Amino acid sequence: MAEGSSTGLARLDGKVALITGASSGIGAGTATMFSKLGALVAITGRNAENLQKTADECEKLGNKKPFCVVGDVCIEEDVKRIVDSSVKHYGRLDILVNSAGIVELGSIETTSLEQFDTLMNTNVNNAGIGEPGSIETTSLEQFDRTFNTNVRFGSKAGPGEQCQFLERTKFTHALGRPGQVDEVSATIAFLASDNASFITGAQIPIDGGRHAMCPR
Numbered sequence: 101m102a103e104g105s106s107t108g109l110a111r112l113d114g115k116v117a118l119i120t121g122a123s124s125g126i127g128a129g130t131a132t133m134f135s136k137l138g139a140l141v142a143i144t145g146r147n148a149e150n151l152q153k154t155a156d157e158c159e160k161l162g163n164k165k166p167f168c169v170v171g172d173v174c175i176e177e178d179v180k181r182i183v184d185s186s187v188k189h190y191g192r193l194d195i196l197v198n199s200a201g202i203v204e205l206g207s208i209e210t211t212s213l214e215q216f217d218t219l220m221n222t223n224v225n226n227a228g229i230g231e232p233g234s235i236e237t238t239s240l241e242q243f244d245r246t247f248n249t250n251v252r253f254g255s256k257a258g259p260g261e262q263c264q265f266l267e268r269t270k271f272t273h274a275l276g277r278p279g280q281v282d283e284v285s286a287t288i289a290f291l292a293s294d295n296a297s298f299i300t301g302a303q304i305p306i307d308g309g310r311h312a313m314c315p316r
């Protein structure tokens with residue numbers, strides 16, 4: 101989506117969203133898109149400098165300063181601090197976008213248990229963020245909407261491997277190309293909006309049709 105063009109998405113005015121992994125990639129893109137659509141955002145990640153870059157972009161597009169909190173989603177005390185300080189700042193939370201995640205190198209045959217544990221702790225457990233018990237405030241009974249980006253093992257690609265990956269997407273993805281961050285965050289924004297009021301518990305592939313392919 102071109103910057104400055106209308107997103108064509110429903111507004112998120114007044115909604116309060118906590119976005120993890122907001123210092124990079126999909127989380128950063130979602131934070132800026134939500135800000136553009138009028139949401140109030142609390143953003144978190146470990147890299148303070150990158151988080152600030154996202155915050156500046158959010159403020160530029162949404163005219164509101166996001167609430168920034170640096171922390172590690174694998175550390176229980178950090179998760180508690182992230183959630184509690186965000187609720188304290190905005191008075192409530194409506195939406196959780198859990199985009200903090202890592203990709204680990206390897207296949208089922210070559211991945212170590214340590215790698216598996218690290219990936220699951222980061223991408224799935226998140227020290228229980230958004231689960232009952234991680235939130236002890238009476239201002240919040242339940243998030244209206246929660247989203248998790250995918251869990252996967254893959255390769256940490258160098259430049260040559262990236263070219264190979266791009267070439268392969270012509271066969272692995274039905275649309276013949278990899279996705280852009282905006283194509284993921286636009287789906288998250290739709291699901292967070294009132295237009296998706298009858299969608300719940302759904303798992304939606306945002307993968308250019310890759311899940312429907314069987315390439316050799």
Ligand SMILES: NC(=O)c1ccc[n+]([C@@H]2O[C@H](COP(=O)([O-])OP(=O)(O)OC[C@H]3O[C@@H](n4cnc5c(N)ncnc54)[C@H](OP(=O)(O)O)[C@@H]3O)[C@@H](O)[C@H]2O)c1
Nearest residue numbers: 121122123124125126145146147172173200201202249250
């Ligand atoms: N991009 C894709 O093609 C794709 C496809 C399918 C699924 N996914 C999944 O979607 C998620 C996000 O992908 P992405 O492309 O946006 O990745 P990315 O650009 O590498 O961003 C990952 C984000 O997660 C944060 N993070 C990682 N470990 C963390 C930890 N322990 N505590 C707090 N924050 C942590 C990073 O923050 P810091 O750098 O500040 O630590 C960063 O903001 C990942 O789980 C990925 O596997 C991505």
